[in-house]
Amino acid sequence: MIQRTYGERDPVDFVVVGSGAAGGVLASELATAGFEVVVLEQGPWQQPAQFTHDELAVERQLAMLNRAFEPAQTFRTTETEPSGSHSTARGLLYRRAVGGSSVHFAANYWRFRPIDFTERSVWGPIGGTGFDDWPLTYQEMEPYYTRVEWEIGVSGAPGPFDPPRSRPYPMPPLPNKSSGVLLEHAAGALGLHAQVAPMAIVSQPYQGRAACGACGKCSYYGCEFGAKSSALVTVIPKALATGRCEVRAESTVFRVETNPRGRATGVVYWDGKGRERRQAARAVVVAANGAETTRLLLLSESAAFPHGLANSSGTVGRYIMFNGYAYTNGRFEHPLNEYQGAVASRVVLDFYDADPGRGFYGGGGIDARFPSGPIAFALEGLPADLPKWGSEYTRALRDYYTHTTRFMSHLTSLPVAANRVTLDPDHRDRFGRPGLSLTYQDHPDDMKTKQWFRDRTQELMEAAGATRVWNQPVLPVDGGVHLLGTARMGNDPRDSVVDRYHRAHDVPNLFICDGSSFVTSGRGQPTMTIQALAFRAAEHIARLARSHAL
Amino acid sequence: MRAFAARIIPSDDGAPGAEEAGAVHFVDRALGTPFFKTSLPVIRAGLADLDARARASGRARGFAALPVGPQNAIMRQVEHGDFFAAARTLVIIGTFADPSYGGNQGMAGWRTLGIDHRPSYVAPFGWYAAQAGAPHPRRAG
Numbered sequence: 001m002i003q004r005t006y007g008e009r010d011p012v013d014f015v016v017v018g019s020g021a022a023g024g025v026l027a028s029e030l031a032t033a034g035f036e037v038v039v040l041e042q043g044p045w046q047q048p049a050q051f052t053h054d055e056l057a058v059e060r061q062l063a064m065l066n067r068a069f070e071p072a073q074t075f076r077t078t079e080t081e082p083s084g085s086h087s088t089a090r091g092l093l094y095r096r097a098v099g100g101s102s103v104h105f106a107a108n109y110w111r112f113r114p115i116d117f118t119e120r121s122v123w124g125p126i127g128g129t130g131f132d133d134w135p136l137t138y139q140e141m142e143p144y145y146t147r148v149e150w151e152i153g154v155s156g157a158p159g160p161f162d163p164p165r166s167r168p169y170p171m172p173p174l175p176n177k178s179s180g181v182l183l184e185h186a187a188g189a190l191g192l193h194a195q196v197a198p199m200a201i202v203s204q205p206y207q208g209r210a211a212c213g214a215c216g217k218c219s220y221y222g223c224e225f226g227a228k229s230s231a232l233v234t235v236i237p238k239a240l241a242t243g244r245c246e247v248r249a250e251s252t253v254f255r256v257e258t259n260p261r262g263r264a265t266g267v268v269y270w271d272g273k274g275r276e277r278r279q280a281a282r283a284v285v286v287a288a289n290g291a292e293t294t295r296l297l298l299l300s301e302s303a304a305f306p307h308g309l310a311n312s313s314g315t316v317g318r319y320i321m322f323n324g325y326a327y328t329n330g331r332f333e334h335p336l337n338e339y340q341g342a343v344a345s346r347v348v349l350d351f352y353d354a355d356p357g358r359g360f361y362g363g364g365g366i367d368a369r370f371p372s373g374p375i376a377f378a379l380e381g382l383p384a385d386l387p388k389w390g391s392e393y394t395r396a397l398r399d400y401y402t403h404t405t406r407f408m409s410h411l412t413s414l415p416v417a418a419n420r421v422t423l424d425p426d427h428r429d430r431f432g433r434p435g436l437s438l439t440y441q442d443h444p445d446d447m448k449t450k451q452w453f454r455d456r457t458q459e460l461m462e463a464a465g466a467t468r469v470w471n472q473p474v475l476p477v478d479g480g481v482h483l484l485g486t487a488r489m490g491n492d493p494r495d496s497v498v499d500r501y502h503r504a505h506d507v508p509n510l511f512i513c514d515g516s517s518f519v520t521s522g523r524g525q526p527t528m529t530i531q532a533l534a535f536r537a538a539e540h541i542a543r544l545a546r547s548h549a550l
Numbered sequence: 551m552r553a554f555a556a557r558i559i560p561s562d563d564g565a566p567g568a569e570e571a572g573a574v575h576f577v578d579r580a581l582g583t584p585f586f587k588t589s590l591p592v593i594r595a596g597l598a599d600l601d602a603r604a605r606a607s608g609r610a611r612g613f614a615a616l617p618v619g620p621q622n623a624i625m626r627q628v629e630h631g632d633f634f635a636a637a638r639t640l641v642i643i644g645t646f647a648d649p650s651y652g653g654n655q656g657m658a659g660w661r662t663l664g665i666d667h668r669p670s671y672v673a674p675f676g677w678y679a680a681q682a683g684a685p686h687p688r689r690a691g
Contacts, residue, residue, distance in 0.1 A: 056647040061585055178676030213670030225670075334677035339665060341675045374646035374663055379639060389625065389638060394562040394662065402676075403665040 003247065007278050012036040013545065015267055015281035017296065020100020021527050022514040022534040023287035024231030027247070028239035029538030032286075035545060037245045038279055039236075040269055042292075043096030045249035046063070046103075048233065051222030055373040059100050059220050064095050064104065066291075070436075072325025075478060077441040083424050084437070090479030092291040092421065092436055098249050099232030100289065101481060101527075106219040106343040107200040107228050108525040109154045110365065111145045111532075113163050114138035115353055116522050123354060126361055129443060130319050130415040133401070134519045135491045135500035138163055144532035152229040152531070156201040159195025160347045171255040174203045174212060178336035179368035179405035180345035181534075186407075186464035187348050194346040197367055200229040200527070202340050209233060214341045219371050254433055256284050256300040256309055256510065264510045270431055275369045283509040283550050285541070287534070290320060290483030290516040291436055294421040297487065297497075297512075299433065310497055310504035310512065316487055317422055319415035320438070321521035322480035324364075324446050326454035327408035329383075330466030335402040338370030345406045351456060352523055354412070362449025364411035364523045366457055370404060377401055407460050409453035413477065414443040415485050442476050450474045482526050487516035502533070503541040509550045513537045551597060553614040555641040557625050559662075560618075565609030566658035568645045577642030589636045596633025600624060652672055 007013050013035035016027045023039060030518045031037045043064070057063040067073065071330040074084030075093045095101045104189045113463070115122060117134040125131060146167045148154065156169040176184075187194040201212045201223075212227040226233045250272030257265045257278075266280035286293050294317040300309035308316055344367040354363045372381045382400055419440045426437035442450075451474050461469045490496025493505035502513040513534050514527055522529060544550050552574045561567035568574075580586040600613035603624045610616045613624065628634050644653030646660065650669065654660065660667050674680040 027569050052648075054648045054650070056643060058653060060643070175673030175675065176679055178674075178678035178684070181678040214673065214675070215670045258608050304609040330680070335664065337666075337676040340671040341673070374660060374665065375643050377663075378642045378646055389558040389629070390622065391562045394559050394565055397559075398562070398662055398664060402665070454552060539595055 003245070004243050005246050006036065006038055008277060011266065011280035011282050012038050013282050014285055015040065016102060016278050016285045016287060017267060018288035018292070018514065019098045019231060019236060019247055019287070020287065020289065020514070021102040021231055021530050023285070023533035024099065024102070024235035024239065025246050025531050026285050026287055026513060026538050028235035029535060030542060031239045031242040031245040033538070033542040034242065035542065037239065038281070039239070039245065039247040040251040040253050040267065041247060041249050041285070042252040043098065043249065044067045045098040045247070046222065048222060048224045048226045051224040053215070053217045053221065059373055059376060064097055066094050066096050067091065074424050074427055074437045076437070076439050079418060079439055082304055084424065086478070087116065088478040091438055091479045092479055092483060094289050094291065094483060096237060098247060099230045102230040103222045103232050104220050105230070105237055108344060108367070109156070109198045109528040110347070110523070110525040111163065112138065112522050112529050113352065114547055116520060117141070119354070119520060123361060124528055126414060126445065128416060130417055130495070132415075132490070132519050135489055141532055141536065142166060144535040145528065147535045148528060148531045150327050152200060152234040153202040153206040153209070154198055154200050154229065154545065156198030157196040159317050159349065160193050161195070161352065169198065171202060171204045171206060174199055174201060174342050175214070175345070177338065177341045177345045177368070179370065182332065182405070182464040183346045183348065183368040183407065183460065184261070186460040189463040190459060192348050192350045194348050197344040197347040199342050199344070202227050202229065212342065216339045216341055218343050252431060254299055254431065256286070256296065258300070258302060258304065258309065258507065260304070262304055262507060264507055266297060274431070280392055283511065283541070283545070285511045285513065287514045289514050290486040292422050292515045293512060294486045295423060295433070295436060298423050307507070310487070310506045312494055312495060312506050312511060313497060315495060316497055318417045319485040319488055320419050320440065321413035321415055321482070321484040321518065322419055322477050323413050323521050323522070323524040323526070324442070324450045324452040324477055324483045325409060326457065327402060327406050327472050328454060328457040328472050329406050329470050329472065330461040330464060331404050331468040332465065333403070333467055336370070336405050337402050338405050339402070343371065344369045348460070351453070352455070358452060360445040360448040361414065362412045362445055362452070363376055363447070364409045364453055366407055366409045366453070368405055369408055370406055374401070380409040383468065397445035405444045407457040409457055411446070411449050411453060412523055413463045413521040414448055415488070415520060416443055421486055438479060440477060440479070447474070447476070482515065482521070482524070484515045484521055484526055487512045488519050489517045490519065502537040511537060511541055551637070553621065554597070554637055555644070557618070557621055558638050558641045559645055560665065565662040567662070568641050571645045571653055571658040572655040573641050573653040575655070576647060576651045577630030577640045579652050580640060580643070586640065589640065592633050592636050593640070595630070596628070596637060599628065599633065603627065
């Protein structure tokens with residue numbers, strides 16, 4: 001496809017920063033609505049045929065993730081420590097490429113439930129946090145969740161705890177895995193329910209894309225079949241097909257420009273050769289993920305916006321949430337062959353809601369998954385008491401690899417103001433931009449939630465009949481791939497960055513829409529909600545533009 | 551290094567080990583790449599130390615010339631050190647990484663793990679799904 005190109009000086013209707021789950025939807029929807037759109041993406045434009053199953057490059061060297069480009073990221077647990085006091089293998093993780101992190105995500109596509117949007121009212125305040133209701137409800141979100149499922153292709157089936165839906169899933173579930181059968185068995189024995197895990201992977205040919213080949217390389221890998229419903233193979237091609245959208249890869253935006261009237265006029269970026277370029281636009285949409293959106297807003301400070309753009313509240317970069325997790329491993333008598341098929345096929349959502357009876361706030365879901373490639377499993381996948389070399393090690397690898405799975409919980413993280421992304425002037429990237437610094441410490445309730453859920457995953461693993469059960473230690477969160485809450489949504493400009501339609505409180509023609517908009521964390525699996533928010537935001541932005549209210 | 555690799559993942563009961571997988575070919579190549587080259591000094595020093603320990607036992611000119619039993623005795627002496635951790639990591643990656651890196655020859659490492667390596671798979675996946683007659687939406691070709 002030959003894409004339409006635009007000049008840099010003539011303002012386009014919208015410039016969208018970021019081509020991932022949110023940016024892709026916004027570009028596609030705004031271009032479909034008749035507007036001219038330029039998308040700027042700092043990473044390269046890869047095609048599915050370029051994706052490999054190379055565990056060393058993809059998982060150990062993180063070839064396409066930001067850390068391969070910018071290793072100088074720093075981490076500390078409190079602001080009283082110097083920046084970078086602790087090392088972390090995780091930190092702020094995301095993909096730099098057209099399609100963003102949706103290219104490599106595991107594709108779990110749970111909807112949020114009504115409680116996620118109103119939990120502060122139901123539960124009450126939580127000390128030391130910014131725990132709050134969202135300025136919108138599940139009822140308002142439902143049509144957009146349905147749009148995501150049908151627009152990009154989500155495989156699934158309803159479960160006993162699902163909120164109301166206006167339309168069935170567009171296609172049936174992916175095949176159940178052995179781990180899903182075992183989770184069903186365990187849940188049944190404990191009076192719980194294992195339901196189909198909805199996945200943004202097509203189980204049947206869909207919109208010209210091939211059905212999933214069950215290759216087993218989803219999480220961290222790009223899908224060479226195009227069966228994973230990433231932005232790269234869904235909304236980006238749709239945006240280009242309108243003839244009103246240009247995607248510029250290897251274009252690193254470092255500043256949103258504003259005029260004396262406080263309006264955004266466009267963005268400044270470095271192209272692939274490091275040359276400074278500009279793109280003028282009537283409105284700017286930032287969808288760069290919770291870490292990069294923060295950096296861009298803070299770097300866009302000016303006399304009128306001395307603390308960074310759209311940051312009169314001082315909350316840009318604050319309240320970052322990653323979703324906690326905790327898990328139990330199990331070995332079974334017969335082969336499970338978990339290296340085949342999508343990441344998860346069944347999930348237990350009985351413990352989704354927080355329960356005052358537990359004595360702390362927190363909830364989540366538990367699925368069955370085995371994310372270890374051969375290298376990772378041989379390095380760190382066996383029970384700690386087994387030999388690490390020698391004949392018994394060879395035998396253990398042979399006896400465990402195809403017989404092992406994991407019951408894993410995906411959990412709430414509380415929004416804490418001190419948990420934040422800031423700029424680190426002492427560690428700069430190749431352009432001289434300040435690096436990202438993460439300050440993060442779990443709220444005490446988040447640690448209790450992890451411990452409580454690990455007891456549940458252990459019970460389930462024992463009930464599933466595992467011949468050997470071993471727990472992963474409950475560890476503090478030190479980063480992750482869910483980058484949520486750093487430009488939070490709210491009705492009050494004093495404590496939020498964007499309004500309920502993602503318009504910056506401080507800048508009338510600036511919109512910020514990605515994981516940064518989240519008020520609370522949900523229970524893991526945020527991308528479905530990121531995309532539903534983007535569909536909803538695009539509809540509203542188009543309405544404003546049509547009525548000349550931008 | 552070849553002898554060390556063979557002690558980390560020995561072949562066992564028909565399952566190929568690091569030697570059969572040609573893990574050392576990966577190690578040789580990896581130590582010249584930016585990602586792994588920081589390990590080079592500790593690997594060199596560690597291998598020299600293995601030989602020194604072998605000579606000190608008075609039984610051989612180097613670690614590789616020792617029988618398996620005395621080799622394992624030396625492995626136990628060093629198994630908590632930096633060299634052991636770095637070298638073990640390289641041997642494991644060499645045994646189980648994509649064969650294009652020089653190790654895991656003939657997918658020997660993957661065979662030891664029980665992996666039936668294919669570009670795609672058809673359900674049911676594993677014994678329990680087969681027993682359950684897990685329904686699936688299509689028959690892949």
